Amino acid sequence: MDDDLDALLREHYRAAADRIEVGPRSVRRFQDAGREAGGDGGAMPLRSLARRWAPPLLAAAVTAAVVVAVALLLWPGQGGTRSPEPPRPLAPPESPAASVPPVPSAVPSSPTPSRTAGTPGPSDISGTPRSQGPTRSGATGRPTPTATGSSPPPPTSSPDPGPTQRPGRSTPTPYGR
């Protein structure tokens, strides 16, 4: 059965092939098509090469340009969005030492600092008088503002623990009198 089919198919194709003619015009058309496509030895013509690779190259170039532009815009410290200058103090910048005439060191040698020299320390706010140091004026009994630089560290604004916690000190409290 298969042999019959094989023979039938072979005979069919052979008979059909006899009726298919290939004219010289068709052959010429094939030759011309091959020559135009690069039948000069296999080298792809420049035009078809450019046509083939132009779209992907263009797309890659555009993508690269966009990426570079975005990177330049968003990169910190670069491009158009340069980060603003660090905030400067409102006070005028400190002049160099050479341009400022030296302040005469007319610091009084008195142990009592000038009252106008500084603002009252936090001890004044809390109302706790100083218990030590030579700045205390015994006549007035008023707390003396501390002199910066020569005073012990200021106490915190927390309430004074009182004389019970500091037995060795005779600090008068404003409430105790």
Add this chain to the structure above:
Amino acid sequence: MSTQETRGAESTFEEFVNATAGRLLRTAVFLVYDRHLAEDLLQTAYERVARRWRRVAAGNPEAYTRKVLVNLAIDENKRRARRRERPVGSVADVERLVQAAPPGAGGGELDEVLGALPAKQRAVLVLRYWCDLSEQEIADTLGISRGTVKSHTSRAMSALRERVKGGRVHGR
């Protein structure tokens, strides 16, 4: 490349086309059952071969061209099968399809059966009974395994056998 080399390559390619156009055009007609489409596919195949002519010419250019042609034909048959699934728009479309159906083979009943086969099964039969290729050569041409070639052949032959049993196939 010198001009002489170019001319030599051109004449070689032209000789190749002269020698193979008849065989390959018949193969194309048997594959797609449409003379004009067959010429277009063969032209495309020759163009692709021409682009790689130096490399192809060193081996077996006709086998390579046939391989390109068969794969183009299979793709085209699949495309046409997909198009046929859509509703036909007009009477002119039907007439065009009817005119395209018979190839230069006379329009026998066997042509109808062969034309109705799936593209790969038809290609296997053409390569085997028209090109006289072995199973391995068919497998290489189609890029499939020998087992797949056997199964395609078996299915195509059983479809033909059914028609023969029914007495509906008479040669051509």
